[in-house]
Amino acid sequence: MSNTDFLLAVEDLSVTFDGFKAIDNLVLYLDRNELRVIIGPNGAGKTTLLDVICGRTRAAAGSIKFKNEELTSLPEHIRVRRGIGRKFQTPSIYENLSVFKNLELSFPQGRSVLGALLFKCTDEVKARVQVVSEEIGLADKLDVEAGQLSHGQKQWLEIGMLLMQEPELLMLDEPVAGMSARERELTAGLLQRICKNRSVIVIEHDMDFVKQIAHKVTVMHQGKILAEGTMDKVQNDPRVIDVYLGH
Numbered sequence: 001m002s003n004t005d006f007l008l009a010v011e012d013l014s015v016t017f018d019g020f021k022a023i024d025n026l027v028l029y030l031d032r033n034e035l036r037v038i039i040g041p042n043g044a045g046k047t048t049l050l051d052v053i054c055g056r057t058r059a060a061a062g063s064i065k066f067k068n069e070e071l072t073s074l075p076e077h078i079r080v081r082r083g084i085g086r087k088f089q090t091p092s093i094y095e096n097l098s099v100f101k102n103l104e105l106s107f108p109q110g111r112s113v114l115g116a117l118l119f120k121c122t123d124e125v126k127a128r129v130q131v132v133s134e135e136i137g138l139a140d141k142l143d144v145e146a147g148q149l150s151h152g153q154k155q156w157l158e159i160g161m162l163l164m165q166e167p168e169l170l171m172l173d174e175p176v177a178g179m180s181a182r183e184r185e186l187t188a189g190l191l192q193r194i195c196k197n198r199s200v201i202v203i204e205h206d207m208d209f210v211k212q213i214a215h216k217v218t219v220m221h222q223g224k225i226l227a228e229g230t231m232d233k234v235q236n237d238p239r240v241i242d243v244y245l246g247h
């Protein structure tokens with residue numbers, strides 16, 4: 001395909017595990033500043049799709065272009081540097097460090113061992129920590145040890161740690177799992193704010209949450225895309241009701 005305005009263009013992508021096609025000839029395009037939600041039954045291939053975009057899993061065939069550059073042969077850490085951030089379900093924060101420190105250490109130059117040794121907390125880093133902490137609603141918790149935060153606050157901190165790297169694509173796997181109703185509401189607001197400057201892909205099973213946040217919904221089934229469009233469109237699609245929403 002020639003150059004496009006899409007931030008992410010996934011074409012004819014396949015991923016196999018011992019001959020089993022977890023992703024089967026999948027095509028997906030993502031706009032800049034788009035918040036896309038991926039839904040579908042267990043085993044549909046949703047997590048595998050995020051894994052292959054971030055470089056954790058290898059593609060067997062097909063193309064993944066990010067800002068028109070082919071990613072498929074690049075290792076995970078280079079993809080991070082190119083602007084792809086990925087959050088997993090379990091938060092990987094430093095529980096015994098403060099919120100401030102967690103954010104500070106996530107500033108790009110602080111991440112390698114050498115970088116961390118030479119790292120000085122400059123005004124630039126402090127300013128970035130301030131902006132990010134406000135964005136994730138933890139500006140008044142900067143001195144709190146991360147281990148003392150609520151489950152929801154830990155998830156927001158991890159999103160903040162990714163935001164420190166200013167990703168252009170952020171991918172989140174079930175971000176509201178285990179959160180209270182109030183935390184879900186605040187997370188919806190947070191995601192709506194952060195997609196103003198970047199694209200976001202969210203895997204989610206909570207349909208009320210999906211309705212609140214999704215610009216567009218992609219429904220996966222057996223490694224393929226079953227349906228795609230607005231929430232209204234996909235939830236009235238008989239095939240989607242049959243394999244997923246009706247259960």
Ligand SMILES: Nc1ncnc2c1ncn2[C@@H]1O[C@H](COP(=O)(O)OP(=O)(O)OP(=O)(O)O)[C@@H](O)[C@H]1O
Nearest residue numbers: 017018021022040041042043044045046047048049
């Ligand atoms: N590392 C692996 N080795 C072998 N098979 C795998 C591996 N990872 C995933 N699979 C298989 O690939 C298929 C897709 O799994 P995946 O986790 O991507 O689905 P999912 O849509 O994210 O499901 P869930 O909603 O349950 O998380 C499943 O059949 C799964 O068993």
